[in-house]
Amino acid sequence: MVVRVVLLGTAAGGGFPQWNCACALCAGARDGKVPSRTQECLALTGNGRDWWLLNASPDIRTQLNATPALWPGPGPRDTPLRGVLLTDAEADHVCGLTVLRGAAGLKVYAAPPVRAVLAPVRGALDRYAPWEWEDSLADGGFVLAGGLVVTAHPVGTKIPKYVPLPEGKPDDRWVTAYRVEDLATGGVLVYAPCVAGWSAVLDELCASADCVLFDGTFFTADEMGSAVRPAAGQEALGHLPVAGPGGSLAALARYPGRRRIYTRLNNTNPLLDPASAARSRVADEGVEILPDGAEFVVQPGPAL
Numbered sequence: 001m002v003v004r005v006v007l008l009g010t011a012a013g014g015g016f017p018q019w020n021c022a023c024a025l026c027a028g029a030r031d032g033k034v035p036s037r038t039q040e041c042l043a044l045t046g047n048g049r050d051w052w053l054l055n056a057s058p059d060i061r062t063q064l065n066a067t068p069a070l071w072p073g074p075g076p077r078d079t080p081l082r083g084v085l086l087t088d089a090e091a092d093h094v095c096g097l098t099v100l101r102g103a104a105g106l107k108v109y110a111a112p113p114v115r116a117v118l119a120p121v122r123g124a125l126d127r128y129a130p131w132e133w134e135d136s137l138a139d140g141g142f143v144l145a146g147g148l149v150v151t152a153h154p155v156g157t158k159i160p161k162y163v164p165l166p167e168g169k170p171d172d173r174w175v176t177a178y179r180v181e182d183l184a185t186g187g188v189l190v191y192a193p194c195v196a197g198w199s200a201v202l203d204e205l206c207a208s209a210d211c212v213l214f215d216g217t218f219f220t221a222d223e224m225g226s227a228v229r230p231a232a233g234q235e236a237l238g239h240l241p242v243a244g245p246g247g248s249l250a251a252l253a254r255y256p257g258r259r260r261i262y263t264r265l266n267n268t269n270p271l272l273d274p275a276s277a278a279r280s281r282v283a284d285e286g287v288e289i290l291p292d293g294a295e296f297v298v299q300p301g302p303a304l
Helices: 024-030 060-065 112-117 119-128 200-208 248-252 277-284
Strands: 003-009 041-045 051-054 081-085 107-110 132-135 142-144 148-156 175-182 188-192 211-215 259-263 287-289 295-298
Touching (some): 003 060, 112 119, 112 132, 148 200, 188 200, 200 248, 211 248, 277 287
Parallel strands (some): 051 081, 081 107, 107 132, 211 259, 259 287
Antiparallel strands (some): 003 041, 003 295, 041 051, 148 175
């Protein structure tokens, strides 16, 4: 077997089109000129039977129902879903947990600050059916049913807006990237949908990967405009822009032998339009933009 991945959703928080946005891109999506997208989330398996979610978007019910491999059965309440790996505590990554309530025996992996801030939610969900809540940053990583070995790597300090800012030094464990390795084939997937800045950690992860799913939230650092975010670029929102000398496209270009895919596209991002110059530029660098529902396998390649 190989690692099988389904991109359940590929848009940033609010989805695309965003319900309260009348920009040209959102209007185009409503008119059917640009493909719509649900909020970012993916599912993966190492054996075709045991499936794991990476993040749980508010659109998870629609996403699961659109994916036959994740349909329930054969028993009335049987499900191939085994649990969720959270990269952070952002609302668009954790709200889907409430939709999954009542599914007994799920495991949720998250970093310590994320687990702590979700304590009230954890207590509420456990009243429906007990879940196991595990530390994603435990020494040595962890093994998922299906033959997948996972390690989590801190990549950011961004705290969700609903969390009061703590005093003292920022905790660098609020945002993590995941490295998922298939024991059978050695294939490696790296998943990092929220990254504020490039780091040596990301270089190490990309160097060891066969496929990298990376934060494509914003194309440029001033995309939202000063009227929306006075005196603050997109990096202040916790997302490294795609373009620019310090952008993620330039960094990913250092790894041409890996499959590279952008996910979590904001409704302002020109990459949403297949006919845009931005899309052509990214494609010229060999980086992909895939639609919701896209499925692929992680193929191990030669050492580079």
